[in-house]
Amino acid sequence: MGGNRTRTLDHSRAPLLDALAEHRRLDRYGFTPPGHRQGRGTDPRTLDVIGASAFASDVLAVAGLDDRKSRGGFLKDAERLMADAVGAEHAFFSTCGSSLSVKAAMMAVAGGGQGDGLLVARDSHKSIVAGLVFAGVTPHWITPRWDENLHLSHPPSPEQVRHAWEAHPDAAGALIVSPSPYGTCADIEAIAAICHERGKPLIVDEAWGAHLPFHDGLPTWAMDADADLCVVSVHKMGTGFEQGSVFHLQGDLVDPARLSACADLLMTTSPNVLVYSALDGWRRQMVEHGTRQLGAALDLARRTRDRIEAIPGLRVVEDDLLGREASHDLDLLQVLVDVTALGANGYQCADWLRAHCHLDVGLSDHRRILATLSLADDEASTSRLIEALTALSKTEFPEPHPVRVPAADDLSLDSVTSPRDAFFGPVEDVPAAHAAGRIAAEQITPYPPGVPVVVPGERLNSEVVEYLRSGLRAGMVVPDPADPGLETFRVTA
Numbered sequence: 001m002g003g004n005r006t007r008t009l010d011h012s013r014a015p016l017l018d019a020l021a022e023h024r025r026l027d028r029y030g031f032t033p034p035g036h037r038q039g040r041g042t043d044p045r046t047l048d049v050i051g052a053s054a055f056a057s058d059v060l061a062v063a064g065l066d067d068r069k070s071r072g073g074f075l076k077d078a079e080r081l082m083a084d085a086v087g088a089e090h091a092f093f094s095t096c097g098s099s100l101s102v103k104a105a106m107m108a109v110a111g112g113g114q115g116d117g118l119l120v121a122r123d124s125h126k127s128i129v130a131g132l133v134f135a136g137v138t139p140h141w142i143t144p145r146w147d148e149n150l151h152l153s154h155p156p157s158p159e160q161v162r163h164a165w166e167a168h169p170d171a172a173g174a175l176i177v178s179p180s181p182y183g184t185c186a187d188i189e190a191i192a193a194i195c196h197e198r199g200k201p202l203i204v205d206e207a208w209g210a211h212l213p214f215h216d217g218l219p220t221w222a223m224d225a226d227a228d229l230c231v232v233s234v235h236k237m238g239t240g241f242e243q244g245s246v247f248h249l250q251g252d253l254v255d256p257a258r259l260s261a262c263a264d265l266l267m268t269t270s271p272n273v274l275v276y277s278a279l280d281g282w283r284r285q286m287v288e289h290g291t292r293q294l295g296a297a298l299d300l301a302r303r304t305r306d307r308i309e310a311i312p313g314l315r316v317v318e319d320d321l322l323g324r325e326a327s328h329d330l331d332l333l334q335v336l337v338d339v340t341a342l343g344a345n346g347y348q349c350a351d352w353l354r355a356h357c358h359l360d361v362g363l364s365d366h367r368r369i370l371a372t373l374s375l376a377d378d379e380a381s382t383s384r385l386i387e388a389l390t391a392l393s394k395t396e397f398p399e400p401h402p403v404r405v406p407a408a409d410d411l412s413l414d415s416v417t418s419p420r421d422a423f424f425g426p427v428e429d430v431p432a433a434h435a436a437g438r439i440a441a442e443q444i445t446p447y448p449p450g451v452p453v454v455v456p457g458e459r460l461n462s463e464v465v466e467y468l469r470s471g472l473r474a475g476m477v478v479p480d481p482a483d484p485g486l487e488t489f490r491v492t493a
Helices: 015-026 044-050 052-056 074-086 097-113 126-135 158-167 188-197 256-266 273-309 346-357 379-393 419-424 462-474
Strands: 090-094 118-121 139-142 145-147 152-154 174-177 202-205 229-233 245-249 334-338 368-372 427-431 488-492
Touching: 015 074, 015 273, 044 052, 074 090, 074 245, 074 273, 090 097, 090 256, 097 118, 097 126, 097 174, 097 202, 097 229, 097 245, 097 256, 118 126, 118 158, 126 419, 139 158, 158 174, 158 188, 174 188, 188 202, 245 256, 273 334, 273 379, 346 368, 346 379
Parallel strands: 118 139, 118 174, 174 202, 202 229
Antiparallel strands: 090 245, 145 152, 229 245, 334 368, 427 488
């Protein structure tokens, strides 16, 4: 349905923004937190950098915008409008990012021993693994389709999900990621149908898909594809602040009251009104202008792709991301560029662009960089990207350190124990040379994209150990192991 969705409520309203404006008009004052008193007590040097208006708007409880502390109902009203805008039955706002939202979703479906664990796509973000540890949920991994030519994983196919259900029929539900950080998408409609054949819910980590409901030229929105619960990060592909997240719910396979209660267990009791209000404003913007703005962004992305393709040594990866053995759909705002013909890896290119052009790209790996476009981009910003990539193409790089990427079978580690038991049990640090064969007690995650190569409870092998160590030498960012140099690995004792 995209931008043509039928809506029943008045979307010219923005309840949280309107209440905040009214708070300012009345010149309300509260002898409550926050202690900066709308910026009055903040160091002027801080105000010079952040801006006084940010502190003047940090008045959630004072303005009565938090429904847990007032009877205003502004938050619930804004959430009803969000659900109506995207065709969901319920929407819940989070100011702790989709990392919180996806944990709440997992707890609502599989927490407390509901069912026999959860089917989980192995290309999941590290926040999902954190949810497994936190909630004590046993994962039954759905192995993504590894592309031996591109050296990246495609989302799992419906057939893989069906096989996972046949192997684990008592699982409480399934969780997949779509779109991936590369913009590739699963066949959500077919996967949802397979889950519903068994009366089980499908959770979609759609953190990169906040914009999908608002234009027909984008991949299918999870709610339109009959998913039960999906999580979106509005700051990634929308115009919200960092940490702004929404989870959407439909159908009767997940109890909305339980979902709300699980979120409340994890949520801060001091949410930021700026994050809430930006979610509200994003929804209004998309309903009123989303089709036009996203249409312009898609046109710009097509032109930008053509301009990059014309730069010697660069190749825009598109057609080989799609097809029967690859992904079901692709978000064209994610512009993936292969740089191997330059004699460099993606880490070197990302570092060079940052150092010499003051330009950051959204993702880099051993072969590629990725530029994420949004509705905020225009000819000026994309021309700056083209100029920077043109300069990059003329640069001579030292020979990159080789990254020893394992074959698919070696990259898939065996799960020996639950992530929770491995993480919280007795641990020891062993030299890298002795790590193979031991059970990992930590997750190890190249970032971005933030998909763990190693999950607690998996048995390490020499191929994955060498992949991570060679990647680190080549420039890969690995922020979460106990030893950031990977001289030692943390394993169960």
